[in-house]
Amino acid sequence: MALSYLRSSSSRSANLLKPLSSSLPLRRHISTDTTPITVETSVPFTSHQCDAPSRSVETNPKELLTFFRDMALMRRMEIAADSLYKAKLIRGFCHLYDGQEAVAVGMEAAITKKDCIITSYRDHCTFIGRGGTLLEVFAELMGRQGGCSKGKGGSMHFYKKDSNFYGGHGIVGAQVPLGCGLAFAQKYSKDETVTFALYGDGAANQGQLFEALNISALWDLPAILVCENNHYGMGTAEWRAAKSPAYYKRGDYVPGLKVDGMDALAVKQACKFAKEHALKNGPIILEMDTYRYHGHSMSDPGSTYRTRDEITGVRQERDPIERIRKLILSHDLATEKELKDIEKEVRKEVDDTITQAKESPMPDPSELFTNVYAKGLGVESFGADRKELRASLP
């Protein structure tokens, strides 16, 4: 996120003009600082049929600050979406990702934009991670022309072809065979890239997942299946839906890794490991142990099947943004005030974008019929009344 880098550097230079206060050694420009720091993940990885990667993750101040800013942005975006939904500017279904941000940012840190990501309907933050802009998100949520799918997709259908983000799917589990198809295409074109197919603990019980896994293992496809286990499939807890909630083991002959999904660095390490593994040995399953603070969607209060204490407990102990904040403060990479400034900046950015998105117009009525078919091949072919040329020889 180049923009975050620029903003941080401007606040940094403003600080340099002030007299040096408490911290005595002149702090380096942390936003460009790439001196490696080694951090231990919160819990070790548990593996199935493979050797777990090391607990020590290499990172640097720039990356940590990027994590912080990106996750703060995603958090603020989801909360803003919550208010917009209640104000009836967003309609239909709205599935929020707050609490799970570490999965999106950690994954992005480990891969390139040439690797493919495909996920389910809880896709707002994954889209941002892939390089989508806030304006595209809010405009699409409000059904405006400026949205990433021109207002015709909605919350569950975000796509970004140029950064290999394949959506955005409403039917639970249907994206996993698609993801294995993406991996097949990568193998076919010999790209040396991988596909991350994300799904939830609810989707982990879908038959098509196992079908796709079987085919991927058979054909050695570079597919990484990532189960974002937030422990609730809509309103049903995982132990009530799955006989074996150890989702990383359910691949049987396919190796698996269980990761603390609230720790962005653990996610980064796991994804790096998985990418190397998939390119050599075929599919692997990652289970991200994560948590969502909101309910399944905006129509679900989220408190009928779990206690508020549980939610606040997780928020206090495992919140991904707090973890990175503590890390930054303990390594003296920035002051609390600087971090708070970043959060304020992010909040302002989100608010400004919402105002801008509200001004984006609704799609033109003629857009109802565009993009149903792709025009392309064919000899000249006309509509029923001979007036509209429907296709012509390329």
Next chain:
Amino acid sequence: MAAIFQGVGAAAPLSSSPSNSFDSNKSVFSPRRSFSVSKRVSFAVVRSDGKVNLNPKGRRDQRLIPNAVATNAGSAAASKQGHELLLFEALQEGLEEEMERDPRVCVMGEDVGHYGGSYKVTKGLAKRFGDLRVLDTPIAENSFTGMGIGAAMTGLRPVIEGMNMGFLLLAFNQISNNCGMLHYTSGGQFTIPVVVRGPGGVGRQLGAEHSQRLESYFQSIPGIQMVACSTPYNAKGLMKAAIRSENPVILFEHVLLYNLKERIPDEDYICNLEEAEMVRPGEHVTILTYSRMRYHVMQAAKTLVNKGYDPEVIDIRSLKPFDLYTIGNSVKKTHRVLIVEECMRTGGIGASLTAAITENFNDYLDAPIMCLSSQDVPTPYAGTLEEVTVVQPAQIVTAVEQLCQ
């Protein structure tokens, strides 16, 4: 007809009418071109908008004729050319030519590779193109259809075979939601150039689950095109056009038509995906049909001609969208319509077609549209019962007589 194959140097007389202008008043199916060109000569491609393309760049085989004419009884000039083959061989030829032409085309399905295909449509392809392009999948329709669609999102062009169309019901979610809708919901970012094909229809006592006609189930999915082939000529042409199309196309074949023999042209040709085929021009009644019922209709037509009727038979070929232009012209001429189909009566292709014709051409109809379809029952195993399930030529004759009173 538009793009004309020429020897080098000679400019073609340009036809200004678009290539699929079927003027049903003339008997359009008498091929009058005399093709005396030798095969391996350099050429100019004359396009339908008049531009001449000398040495077209890049492509290996440029001799694309959008409306090459299959030989039928009346053509003397073309009878020496072309080669005879069976319908499944025509499909295989089309598939093979497209796979050669475009390295992104791949085939996936059950038993298509080493076994050669359960109806031999993919015979020999695995040996020729390798295991990565002709993929034997496990019996998992939902997921391998999904995988084909995912691969298509990146630009590959998979041809997904359902061993029997009925098995594709397991993949209905993928076909409806992902295949049909992704182009729209992504705001045009992704195209899904898949071809879903397979045999369907009532065979010889195959039992209820293996005798399904799924045209009616798929027809309301927005974003897909459906075509049904009925002769080796249009099978090859439609297969090639479907593979080249940027839209998802479902190609319906029929189990009982795989062994039809016909002589087809040697040159590269495609059939327009949205066009109907005039089988027999006539004056008294328009009979619309597709797939296997075309042959029942032609059989009935013989009887009808002997009785003095002159039916116009149109093979609609394109099940979604309907070629209302050709159909409309025919209705305007004959004023009577009979639809003969193998689909179920309820919610079938005939039902949609009846609605479409009534909406658009009601003023031209002298009589209500008659629709003969299969009975709304699961296809029984017993031979006699199975015969009665589908429309037989005798019923078609009776219907025409009734319509023309």
